[in-house]
Amino acid sequence: MAYSSLSEPVGDRECTLCKSDDLAVFLSLGPMPPANNFLEGGDLYEEEGFYPLDIYVCRDCSHMGVLPRVDPSELFSDYVYMTGVSDTMLAHLDGLAETLYDRYLEDVDDPFVVDIGSNDGSLLAAFQERGARVLGVEPADDIAAAAEDDGVPTMNEFFDGDTADRIVGEHGSPDLVTATNVFAHIPDLDAVTEGMNTLIGGDGAFVFENAYLVDLLEGTKFDTIYHEHYYYHAVRPLVSYFDRFDMTVVDVERLDIHGGSIRVYVEPGAAARSDRVDELVQLEEDRGLDDIGTYQQFADDVNDIRQDLTALLDRLKSDGNRIVGYGAAAKGNTLLNYCRIGPDHLDYIVDNTPFKQGRYTPGMHIPVKPPDHFRAEHDDIDYVLLLAWNVAEEIMSKEEAFFRTGGEFIIPIPEVRTVDTPP
Ligand code: TMP
Ligand code: ZN
Numbered sequence: 001m002a003y004s005s006l007s008e009p010v011g012d013r014e015c016t017l018c019k020s021d022d023l024a025v026f027l028s029l030g031p032m033p034p035a036n037n038f039l040e041g042g043d044l045y046e047e048e049g050f051y052p053l054d055i056y057v058c059r060d061c062s063h064m065g066v067l068p069r070v071d072p073s074e075l076f077s078d079y080v081y082m083t084g085v086s087d088t089m090l091a092h093l094d095g096l097a098e099t100l101y102d103r104y105l106e107d108v109d110d111p112f113v114v115d116i117g118s119n120d121g122s123l124l125a126a127f128q129e130r131g132a133r134v135l136g137v138e139p140a141d142d143i144a145a146a147a148e149d150d151g152v153p154t155m156n157e158f159f160d161g162d163t164a165d166r167i168v169g170e171h172g173s174p175d176l177v178t179a180t181n182v183f184a185h186i187p188d189l190d191a192v193t194e195g196m197n198t199l200i201g202g203d204g205a206f207v208f209e210n211a212y213l214v215d216l217l218e219g220t221k222f223d224t225i226y227h228e229h230y231y232y233h234a235v236r237p238l239v240s241y242f243d244r245f246d247m248t249v250v251d252v253e254r255l256d257i258h259g260g261s262i263r264v265y266v267e268p269g270a271a272a273r274s275d276r277v278d279e280l281v282q283l284e285e286d287r288g289l290d291d292i293g294t295y296q297q298f299a300d301d302v303n304d305i306r307q308d309l310t311a312l313l314d315r316l317k318s319d320g321n322r323i324v325g326y327g328a329a330a331k332g333n334t335l336l337n338y339c340r341i342g343p344d345h346l347d348y349i350v351d352n353t354p355f356k357q358g359r360y361t362p363g364m365h366i367p368v369k370p371p372d373h374f375r376a377e378h379d380d381i382d383y384v385l386l387l388a389w390n391v392a393e394e395i396m397s398k399e400e401a402f403f404r405t406g407g408e409f410i411i412p413i414p415e416v417r418t419v420d421t422p423p
Helices: 072-076 087-105 122-129 141-149 161-171 189-200 213-218 235-244 275-286 292-318 330-339 371-376 389-398 400-404
Strands: 023-028 054-058 064-067 112-116 133-137 176-180 205-211 247-255 261-268 323-326 383-386 408-411 417-419
Touching (some): 023 292, 054 292, 087 122, 087 176, 112 122, 112 189, 122 133, 161 189, 176 189, 189 205, 205 213, 213 275, 235 247, 235 261, 235 275, 247 275, 292 323, 292 330, 292 408, 371 400, 389 400
Parallel strands (some): 112 176, 323 383
Antiparallel strands (some): 023 054, 205 261, 247 261, 408 417
């Protein structure tokens, strides 16, 4: 597997947040294709793009991220993830709109909300229902068009300072700017933060949600690392980062969503800070986030998962078992490529997303089939490797009949284990 044309890393090898060049690379998961680049059959013999996937921690501010920072146009223009297809996500976004409306918009005349990376408009629709004026910014063409069709005004572009100026000029300064699972998807973070500052002016607020580094490290969720996620945020490095822009992290909450996330509230100037910010900064210190040993331990745990999983699959195959995968999630592609698990191990991967069915997983080229295909022959399948472990209960409950045939699930994260009864 050769590296194909490497995109220029955006920015040098420096910490995105504090600009230090003292980065410690403690784990290399690549070469790795972009995790959402599912292939058509005709593409299988074309050259595929592979990039290194190196994980660093900044020795100065403990910020964690990946290198290289692959050009976003290669990752997001043909984006396949739609927020609104998951009931869990929709309920979550509705709750977010409710909380933020109460906190920031209730007493405002003609409240105006801008969402960066607004996807299919699900979050903004929840603000519209509560009476706010809204505007989305979303670079993926199809998804932006879908949002417009649903009545959510959307600018189809990548957000930067220029976008911010145009929004303020045409619509005025928003009272609230949101970004869910976006603040990790931006290679040139400073340009976006400056744009954000322009947008909220002197009295707006910026609230974003992202996966939380503490949860990632503690659950050994290394498979959630892929090129789309340039950064893995923790509170302490963010506090100093926003300081640089004369903004304050005023509050922060931990959330269960996406395997453990944080919701970060940022306001302009030197605003008062809730105790919850200091509590999480302390928690991060207690958990050793500023100690390189913590990251080395994580890398060892990741390596153990690879060894245990490949040893188990090799043994099961040599005993004549049939194995398939379940859930062609992006994170599954990190796991499969890093552990080099391909069609020799897994006959196919079951997934209910129509767009993925009939395609092949990037890198390891395992075919994706609909659940009915699996159900029609599950008597002949012995093991299922659960790649979408974040929805383990939902999937195992749906496949109760497979357990009755004597089938077992293999769950790889946080440690490799088998399950022989439904939840
Ligand atoms: P996610 O980690 O992005 O939520 O991905 C979960 C994947 O699992 C997604 O590709 C859809 C698939 N899936 C099923 O095939 N069946 C299911 O019942 C559920 C909940 C998800
Ligand atoms: Zn740093």
